[in-house]
Amino acid sequence: MPLLVANAKALGFDLLEIAVEDPDAFDVERLRQAGESAGIGFTVCGAIGPDRDLSHEDPEIRANALAYIERCVEIAAALGAPHFVGPLYSAVGKTRMLEPHEREAQRTLAVEGLKRAAEHAAKHDVSLGVEPLNRFETDLVNTAEQVLELVDRVDSDHVGVLLDTFHMNIDEKSIGDAIRLVGDQLLQVHTCENDRGTPGTGHFPWGDLFEALKDIGFQGPLVIESFTPGIEEIAKAVSLWRPLDAEPDELARNGAAFLRSALTPPIAA
Amino acid sequence: MPLLVANAKALGFDLLEIAVEDPDAFDVERLRQAGESAGIGFTVCGAIGPDRDLSHEDPEIRANALAYIERCVEIAAALGAPHFVGPLYSAVGKTRMLEPHEREAQRTLAVEGLKRAAEHAAKHDVSLGVEPLNRFETDLVNTAEQVLELVDRVDSDHVGVLLDTFHMNIDEKSIGDAIRLVGDQLLQVHTCENDRGTPGTGHFPWGDLFEALKDIGFQGPLVIESFTPGIEEIAKAVSLWRPLDAEPDELARNGAAFLRSALTPPIAA
Numbered sequence: 314m315p316l317l318v319a320n321a322k323a324l325g326f327d328l329l330e331i332a333v334e335d336p337d338a339f340d341v342e343r344l345r346q347a348g349e350s351a352g353i354g355f356t357v358c359g360a361i362g363p364d365r366d367l368s369h370e371d372p373e374i375r376a377n378a379l380a381y382i383e384r385c386v387e388i389a390a391a392l393g394a395p396h397f398v399g400p401l402y403s404a405v406g407k408t409r410m411l412e413p414h415e416r417e418a419q420r421t422l423a424v425e426g427l428k429r430a431a432e433h434a435a436k437h438d439v440s441l442g443v444e445p446l447n448r449f450e451t452d453l454v455n456t457a458e459q460v461l462e463l464v465d466r467v468d469s470d471h472v473g474v475l476l477d478t479f480h481m482n483i484d485e486k487s488i489g490d491a492i493r494l495v496g497d498q499l500l501q502v503h504t505c506e507n508d509r510g511t512p513g514t515g516h517f518p519w520g521d522l523f524e525a526l527k528d529i530g531f532q533g534p535l536v537i538e539s540f541t542p543g544i545e546e547i548a549k550a551v552s553l554w555r556p557l558d559a560e561p562d563e564l565a566r567n568g569a570a571f572l573r574s575a576l577t578p579p580i581a582a
Numbered sequence: 583m584p585l586l587v588a589n590a591k592a593l594g595f596d597l598l599e600i601a602v603e604d605p606d607a608f609d610v611e612r613l614r615q616a617g618e619s620a621g622i623g624f625t626v627c628g629a630i631g632p633d634r635d636l637s638h639e640d641p642e643i644r645a646n647a648l649a650y651i652e653r654c655v656e657i658a659a660a661l662g663a664p665h666f667v668g669p670l671y672s673a674v675g676k677t678r679m680l681e682p683h684e685r686e687a688q689r690t691l692a693v694e695g696l697k698r699a700a701e702h703a704a705k706h707d708v709s710l711g712v713e714p715l716n717r718f719e720t721d722l723v724n725t726a727e728q729v730l731e732l733v734d735r736v737d738s739d740h741v742g743v744l745l746d747t748f749h750m751n752i753d754e755k756s757i758g759d760a761i762r763l764v765g766d767q768l769l770q771v772h773t774c775e776n777d778r779g780t781p782g783t784g785h786f787p788w789g790d791l792f793e794a795l796k797d798i799g800f801q802g803p804l805v806i807e808s809f810t811p812g813i814e815e816i817a818k819a820v821s822l823w824r825p826l827d828a829e830p831d832e833l834a835r836n837g838a839a840f841l842r843s844a845l846t847p848p849i850a851a
Binding site for chain 2: 486
């Protein structure tokens, strides 16, 4: 774990995002110390599977989702991470043909759960960053407009928005307009190329993104979120059927350099 | 049916693409006559569901797929359509975590089926346009490079490639490079915006597309392929959970005008 953290620093990062699949699988205090030694901060990201679904009809699954989110908030607080982020409203990959009122009822369940999660987050001084996913990964919240509607209903100082370039590339008409619409509710940005490879190697309109981030005076973290086809569960979860353009370390190093070079002065990377 | 065909002309099109869900559901000769009266040509597109899967392990499903493709080729020929197009190698929406050799075995089944389909297509002087889909809709052929590999193995003068802007936006690093790579094997282009809305209203890099089409001297049809969230089966099949930017006729009219204005001299629309 100390090696992983030190490597993030060496590759050009100020922050390391920890995706929490199993909250019991790692030693939080040891991770915090490793960050302190390496001069690396943290953010925390959720792994929202079918049994952690805040908009599910089954109250047990909703309770399990809330318990998971609360646990992750505590991990974030213990790591000094400002944000716990992810598609907190639903399980990833759940898409169904629903009547509009059915989808609305699911969003209402998510809002209720997020209100309770927000109280816990406020106690720990952590903010929740709610992330739209593209249409193939959720039918509930695909756009900046939709996530703002959800977050406005939660109405908490400790709940904001995360936008991800991969999802925006599919579901937003304009990258810049999406960023400006979210404005000061934008907590964090996930970056990767249109094909989920190294930022800067494809046709994602990076210029529009950076211009809009400057327009809103964004000071939050830009995190590279990519995946490895080498781990089967991850490859399946994100539909990664062929190698990315680079091995993980190379992708991270080149991506960080690209993001830093595009931002003057750098925001973070 | 005559009304639909005349409407396509009125909206600014030279060609109407017929998606064949059920080959027995319409009167081909009546459609041909309607096209002749309206001065509209045709292309034909496949609806490739789970029982029409040329790379399936089950020989009955493969035989059913081949029979369907052959039937559609005959419909295309009867309509005077130059192409029968679609993701002819697999059912739409089939994504699985496979070992590389398993995926290769599936592609080999598709190549065998396409060779037989190509013989039938050659007899009827119709060409098959094989279309990559994005990673969420198939795990077999996501890119121009992958479809060329497949088509090269089929090795028929009557088999080429269709590229679709929606899928390219997700899976190609460079739109222009993808078009130039396919070159004179490109039979047809499906166009829609990055969010499947009206061409020209989002951030798809249209300039790159048009420049590359000029580079390769493309003379084939540009077809607007969009969908309506008003039909449940279609909405579910293409993950359309919210209204598009315009009603179908308005989308078609504005999209055709955009494509024509961008091409001087116009290729087709």
